[in-house]
Amino acid sequence: MESLEQEIKELIITALALEDVTPTDIEPEAALFVEGLGLDSIDALELAMALEERYGVQIGDDPELNQRIFASVRNLADYVNEHRAH
Amino acid sequence: MRTARKVPAMSPARSDRLPIATLLEGDPDDRTPVAFDRRGLRTRGGLRRDVSALASVVERAGVGRWLLRVEDSYAAAVSLLSLARAGAVAVFPPNGRPETLRRVAQGCVGALWDAACRSDAEAAGIAHLGIDPLDPPDPGPPTTPARIDRERPLVEFRTSGTTGAGRVVSKALRHLEDEVLALEAKLGGPLREGTRIFATASHQHIYGLLFRVFWPLAARRAFQSETLLHASELIPRMAECEAAALVTTPVHLKRMAASDGLRPLRGICRAVFSSGGPLDAETAKSVAQQLGAAPVEVFGSTETGGIAVRRRDADGEFWVPLPGVAIRCPGDDGRLEVTSPYVSVGESLDDGRGRTLLGDRVAIGADGSFLLRGRADRVVKVGEKRLALPEMERLLELHPYVAEAALLVREQAGEGRVHAVVAPTPGGWEALRREGRRGFGAELTRHLSGSFDLVLLPRAWRSVQALPRDAQDKLTVAALDALFVEPAGAAGEASRPDAPGLRILDETREEDAFERRIEVTDRLPQLEGHFDGFPVVAGVVQLGWAVDAAAAWRGRRPRLAGLEALKFSQPLRPGRTLTLRIERAREGRSLRFRLHDGEDVFASGRLLLEEGDP
Numbered sequence: 001m002e003s004l005e006q007e008i009k010e011l012i013i014t015a016l017a018l019e020d021v022t023p024t025d026i027e028p029e030a031a032l033f034v035e036g037l038g039l040d041s042i043d044a045l046e047l048a049m050a051l052e053e054r055y056g057v058q059i060g061d062d063p064e065l066n067q068r069i070f071a072s073v074r075n076l077a078d079y080v081n082e083h084r085a086h
Numbered sequence: 087m088r089t090a091r092k093v094p095a096m097s098p099a100r101s102d103r104l105p106i107a108t109l110l111e112g113d114p115d116d117r118t119p120v121a122f123d124r125r126g127l128r129t130r131g132g133l134r135r136d137v138s139a140l141a142s143v144v145e146r147a148g149v150g151r152w153l154l155r156v157e158d159s160y161a162a163a164v165s166l167l168s169l170a171r172a173g174a175v176a177v178f179p180p181n182g183r184p185e186t187l188r189r190v191a192q193g194c195v196g197a198l199w200d201a202a203c204r205s206d207a208e209a210a211g212i213a214h215l216g217i218d219p220l221d222p223p224d225p226g227p228p229t230t231p232a233r234i235d236r237e238r239p240l241v242e243f244r245t246s247g248t249t250g251a252g253r254v255v256s257k258a259l260r261h262l263e264d265e266v267l268a269l270e271a272k273l274g275g276p277l278r279e280g281t282r283i284f285a286t287a288s289h290q291h292i293y294g295l296l297f298r299v300f301w302p303l304a305a306r307r308a309f310q311s312e313t314l315l316h317a318s319e320l321i322p323r324m325a326e327c328e329a330a331a332l333v334t335t336p337v338h339l340k341r342m343a344a345s346d347g348l349r350p351l352r353g354i355c356r357a358v359f360s361s362g363g364p365l366d367a368e369t370a371k372s373v374a375q376q377l378g379a380a381p382v383e384v385f386g387s388t389e390t391g392g393i394a395v396r397r398r399d400a401d402g403e404f405w406v407p408l409p410g411v412a413i414r415c416p417g418d419d420g421r422l423e424v425t426s427p428y429v430s431v432g433e434s435l436d437d438g439r440g441r442t443l444l445g446d447r448v449a450i451g452a453d454g455s456f457l458l459r460g461r462a463d464r465v466v467k468v469g470e471k472r473l474a475l476p477e478m479e480r481l482l483e484l485h486p487y488v489a490e491a492a493l494l495v496r497e498q499a500g501e502g503r504v505h506a507v508v509a510p511t512p513g514g515w516e517a518l519r520r521e522g523r524r525g526f527g528a529e530l531t532r533h534l535s536g537s538f539d540l541v542l543l544p545r546a547w548r549s550v551q552a553l554p555r556d557a558q559d560k561l562t563v564a565a566l567d568a569l570f571v572e573p574a575g576a577a578g579e580a581s582r583p584d585a586p587g588l589r590i591l592d593e594t595r596e597e598d599a600f601e602r603r604i605e606v607t608d609r610l611p612q613l614e615g616h617f618d619g620f621p622v623v624a625g626v627v628q629l630g631w632a633v634d635a636a637a638a639w640r641g642r643r644p645r646l647a648g649l650e651a652l653k654f655s656q657p658l659r660p661g662r663t664l665t666l667r668i669e670r671a672r673e674g675r676s677l678r679f680r681l682h683d684g685e686d687v688f689a690s691g692r693l694l695l696e697e698g699d700p
Contacts, residue, residue, distance in 0.1 A: 015499065016499050017498045017499040017545075018545075019545070019546045019547075020522075020523050020524040020527065020546075020547075021524065025524070034540065038528070038531060038540075038543070040540035040541045040543070041315075041469070041540070041541055042337060042469055042501055042541050044315075045315060045316075045337070045338070045341055046341075046499055046500070046501075048316060049341055049344070052318070058318045059316055059318065060316055060318060060319045061312075061313075061314040061315060061316050061319040061320070063202070
């Protein structure tokens with residue numbers, strides 16, 4: 001699980017071309033959007049695509065569910081772990 | 087919508103015979119669909135009841151300006167029609183950021199927002215002002231329906247105006263209604279009866295407001311009231327329809343068209359509309375291959391409404407003006423002037439005769455179609471959000487860390503994003519030293535985030551001692567852009583095997599010298615073993631930085647053949663920001679280097695170099 005979190009951190013940094021951010025800067029439970037890492041709506045689309053591509057998970061448009069899934073690296077890892085296709 | 091085609095856009099028709107006003111008349115149990123979402127349908131009868139209830143609340147609370155920020159497009163339709171009936175004006179703030187909402191709310195008698203936007207209002211501390219348009223408090227006895235006046239102002243769009251008065255673009259119902267009737271005449275053909283209008287573009291901006299709300303209302307087509315941004319949700323729902331159309335933006339369309347995602351909509355999706363920024367040719371082509379027709383791209387502005395359209399497969403790069411819109415290029419600067427019936431007279435940009443001079447430069451062809459040639463001003467689009475770069479620069483310069491700021495848009499992860507170059511104040515350099523570039527950028531981002539949409543915030547920061555100016559003392563995009571070409575910081579270090587392990591804040595080249603502004607970070611691999619209780623940077627590492635800078639200057643990696651007059655004057659500790667200067671020495675082929683922070687010198691000497699392989 002920890003290695004999946006690490007993978008997702010790296011995926012976030014490369015897919016979104018974040019500068020000045022290393023995986024160690026991203027706390028597994030810290031907020032990714034707005035406060036915390038400061039990701040925005042374009043990042044959300046890009047990240048959803050990257051996750052779909054890498055893990056075969058489907059990201060839908062349920063705002064409450066997405067808020068939960070995208071809340072932190074830990075939540076993303078949990079979601080990927082449960083739904084991954086490969 | 088046959089009647090619409092018979093009504094010429096400019097005709098002074100009686101207001102109650104025009105489609106939007108007549109929509110509100112009739113049976114409150116009419117079950118014809120107006121809008122839909124995943125939960126079900128909204129009907130014409132329901133719309134009449136909802137508008138009647140909200141209009142009477144608005145009338146009692148006071149007609150005047152009402153801040154409108156709802157996520158649901160049906161709620162937007164109810165709000166706008168209720169305000170029209172009450173004779174009030176809807177004010178669209180440029181974004182949902184707390185400071186923006188507070189500022190816009192000041193001039194309003196009330197606010198309308200739904201649950202999705204309520205948290206923005208709470209963050210702004212103005213939640214108590216608001217009414218949920220679909221759940222108004224005690225509507226009381228219905229008021230007599232007033233005749234909707236097409237000539238009264240109905241909506242106002244505000245520019246952000248963070249450091250001055252924001253600009254206001256005002257539209258009467260006439261402007262909106264005439265425009266969508268013209269759209270129907272020009273583009274409505276393929277949208278046969280029963281076509282459902284899906285949308286990812288927000289109705290908070292003119293394009294979405296016209297295409298996903300007013301046009302469907304006027305043409306009696308059901309529109310999607312929620313916004314599904316993920317292809318995996320949206321496409322299957324469109325595929326269930328007999329006929330559908332999509333109102334989208336390049337940011338969304340590009341992602342939906344990836345890996346043949348639109349293919350299931352072939353034969354179903356009658357038209358794809360794209361606006362809010364330039365659509366890349368590749369996406370246009372891919373959509374054409376998947377659906378059989380290229381997207382209808384719409385070029386317009388908040389001030390003018392729609393100006394021109396094109397379909398790449400038919401028109402190539404040329405934009406064809408919409409019916410009723412006249413264009414001209416009156417000045418030497420190539421800026422486009424638009425005379426449009428959809429411009430509200432009295433605009434600040436408008437000369438009072440419906441003419442608007444835009445910041446877009448064009449080349450007009452003999453047949454009246456035109457090519458876009460970039461902007462004459464510094465207004466950019468990110469996502470579908472418009473940003474005047476000078477406005478954000480001025481706000482940045484109000485921060486105590488920033489003496490001067492310059493912004494540009496560069497591509498990052500496939501999207502044009504704002505990048506920032508700042509010349510920090512002494513306090514700013516101090517903060518940069520203390521917090522590192524990430525913390526420094528985060529502080530400035532926080533400063534901007536109260537006023538600008540999040541997608542507009544700078545994605546990368548560079549600090550320089552002075553902004554790069556050319557011989558005419560002008561800032562050039564090329565010089566600013568060059569500061570970002572060599573990725574400094576973490577990402578750059580990882581991608582360069584010979585990385586020096588420090589953060590390069592900026593570089594300047596002179597004829598005989600090269601300077602790097604660098605930051606010694608706390609997590610330097612070179613610090614390992616160099617004293618846990620008192621980390622210092624070893625001299626050999628500092629030498630390595632000097633050789634690396636010499637290589638960057640010369641464009642080839644030299645071999646170090648000797649050292650002269652080498653001096654390490656004081657220990658170099660992590661957290662410092664300093665300057666590494668390399669210059670040609672008078673003594674033969676050697677280069678003089680100096681690692682210093684103002685008067686504080688850490689290391690100096692001469693490098694004897696042999697040129698290596700390029």
